[in-house]
Amino acid sequence: MKPSAFKYVRAGSVEHACALLAEHGEDARLLAGGQSLVAMMNLRLARPSVLIDIGRLALADIAIGTGSVRLGALTRHRMLIEHLGLRRMAPVFGETARYIAHPTIRNHGTAGGSVAHADPTAEIPGLLVLLDGHVDAASQGSVRQIQGRELFRGAFSTSLKPQEMISALHFRIPAGRWGGNFLELAERVGDFALAAVGAVVERDGEQVTGARIVLLGAESVPVRASAAEASLVGERLTESVAAQAGAAAAAAQRCYGDVRASAGYRRHLLSELTRRALLTAYARAGAAA
């Protein structure tokens, strides 16, 4: 459990990091919180020959605008729980981050690292897809935007290029009355989810004016339950409507089975968690000013 030999460089700025990436190409890896990468290196599942440490760059700012949230790539998971503005404007961030690992890991792990790592059931990628987000992918001399839905290619695979670095994450939150909820089930507190669901509901009076549902555990990437979302618009979100939407969202998924859970169980969980998340999000939207 010792990593293979590597060179360590500390980047002084985003530009410096991008220059180093350009110089070393596929041999290089960015080191952010190290909570996934270091373990993979010790297991020799990752063997970068150059490690570019971006962990001390000043990229941990959280900005809340109307209808948007921007997280610097190095925002630690813990800040999503503790940031006062987020707690007020978009508590679903903290609610989601609480499911990530344990406090010490949340102190180190970063939003950018989580998205770049792209674990199939990681929470922040789920949030990015739920909130129609995108990332800023910086490379030497340029920045491009990658939509969340296009970013995730498969398990641990993204459309980032080797010379690109995520500098920020952007999330779209509704401008009007809305509520969110994130629910997940894992064997132990802090484990990666067997299945998880995030929901956002916008409402006008009793009526749903917009709905977003993201499912984790259905595919190797977070997926949106678009048909179920569309079916809710214009409805009153009753128990039975929520149950139907949950069933519809889950039925449309292939789901995978492994040693932890069968595909059938995952599908069932997605349905039940969707039902619950929708009801909670709807109620919260109702309570919102």
Add this chain to the structure above:
Amino acid sequence: MTDRTPHQPRFVGARILRLEDPRLVSGQARHVDDLVLPGMLHLRLVRSQLAHATLASIDVSALHAGFPDALVFTGQDIGALGIRANSDLPSVQPCVQPILARERVRFVGEPVAAVLTTDSYSVEDAAETVFVDYDALPVLADIETALAPGAPAMFENWRGNLFIEQSRTGGDIAAARARARHVIRRTYRNQRQAGVPMECRGVIAALDPTGRILTVWSSTQIPHLMRTYLAQELNWQENRIHVIAPEVGGGFGVKGHVFAEDVLVAWLAIRTRRPIKWIEDRREHLIASIHAREHVHVLEAYVTAEGKILGLKADITVDVGAYSVWPFTAASDPGMVAKVLPGPYDIAAYEATYRAVATNKCPIGTYRGVGRPAAVFSQERLMNEIAIELGIDPITLRERNLIGQFPYTNILGYTYDKGSYAESLVKIRELVAPDVERARKPEKPHIRIGVGLALFLEQTAHGTPDFVRRRSPIETGYESAKVEMHPDATVSVDSGLQCHGQGHETTFAQLVADQLGILPADILVRHGNTVTSPYSVGTWGSRGITLGGGAAHRAAGIIRDKLIAIAAQHLQARPETIELADRQARVKGDPTRAIGVETLARWAQRNVENLPPGMEPGLIAISFVDGPPDGSYTNAVHAAVVEIDLSTGQIKLKRFVVVEDCGTIVNPMIVDGQVRGGVVQGIGSALWEHFVYDKDGQPLTTNFADYLLPSAPGLPDIEVHHIQTPSPVTPLGMKGLGEGGAIGPAAAIANAVENALGVPVQETPITPSRVWELIKKRKPIAAGGV
């Protein structure tokens, strides 16, 4: 004589803080990996990547090219050295595990080649360049495949794939069956687990400059047994091998074996004349140390209309993996189940067949509880199922079958000393009454609460006859201690045990302090070192306090008698009238007639002219204590309260209560700690831990992301209650308790889940996925108490 309790024990029974903790919690403790020797080489093993294959070739050309200074050894170099762990029971098919695989590999992780370099990083790079060419063989990945007609034999000259198949019987099982009103037959399964101490294994071996003395530092629970085995296998004189277990960061039975790596490191040190260090990593530990459990039990109970069990028939199969482990052998787990299944119940007829099946997986060894967690799972699940089938309250059913009088000799001839089985049931019934009430009226429609319990015995401190009956290399069951009082009246205790969390340094000091009238702080307990301590078989089997502590108590008693004899002469009093307390020898009831223990200690060694005529100088004593022939039986009842979400399968453990009786308690805080630690491991067995192989014998759970250990956020506070029924057959009435905590939880939690869902639970771990399968089988049934 020396077993009597000293007047008014001051420290036995006291809640004193552990003396070993300051160094452990402040990072001052030194483990094998902390030891650095000049000229040391680091070992990395090339391990088999296939579960079953012949070794076609081992190509080291890339190694030599890339790492010219590296050394490499294979099975051809090391030859016939091996782990030979065969009992001579009639059905045993013997086998040898080569130290490095020779023609064939039999599980993923089996050592194939040894690579040495000068640092622990480069050696991993170097070992990766060794190329092993395998010819795959059909894999025996499970019991069914291994036992299928025509399955290839695991070893040459074997017929079939059984290490052992034996039976144990008592009473007239046919008559029991004929008289029974109900025949209740069930199959129960427990999963394969890993042992997972915090510190993995590690070994360093070095010759002294003369080449005469081989010192082996190993993270082991059994230093003397390791010395004996190494001497035998390496053909060295035993007095020229020193085995030292420095600080050992947990063992749980895993480190109660002599492994191929231990022999290999010693052999390499002799061969290369360089100190050799091997530190196991977590992946190696998970795939290639020992595993535990993986049982299938088919039980058949013959029961009267009133619920009295007339007879019990058991068929016990354990998937023990590829080799037999030393010294406990492949028979350990299945043999233990066959021995203990009757448990605390009065059963007049019993028949058990047990077998150990060879498969292409990591060998099964001893892990906290050894067979008993599985035995108790089956026994206590069966009691619940009988209760439900007959419509009797489960506690009442147990009471109807309970042993009433002590001593009691069970159907296999084992004599149980005194226990508190019935009282413990009464107590637990009271303790969980509010939960039983809550379980009857669930507050939310999709939440169900269940209460379950497990009543069991833990045979502890078994003496030599118990091991002789097993006819395995363990052979004996005594323990030893050497106690020496120095001229300043401080004391060293050298125990043959090895302490890796049990608190011996504290509890033995408590026992000795009471004997000698001094303070625990005056006593230094040393252990884990064959150079300083008398022979012993090591720490396992819940024997530490009773036998090792008993030996320290007795050896101190010999010194005590000598101090009193010296004091008696000086004080001109009869020895019986003298007591040792407060660092003084004094005439009872007359505090003016006293002399300091320190003065006596100095006289005995420095001013020996003051000794009574004819008395030898010195204050040193050694004692060996063997256990009672059938051991001493600790009893306990565990109760679990679970909450299950019917719509997700999520299971939460809300409460866990233990009522236990380990006889005389030396230190209540240490007992509670041992119980809680064991319970947590038992909860792991019940809910999470599962070592999974695929059909090709490839391990799938090789790190802690996949092998799920219990962790604090998912655990309730564990409540521990005590009853003290001193054993009439052990020193001070102490009974062992090291393993008990791990024995009951799987059964208690499974019974709680059954109670919540009204569906029987036949298998562990009870994961959300499995709970969901159970929920799908639900039909409304009558709730059955606990």
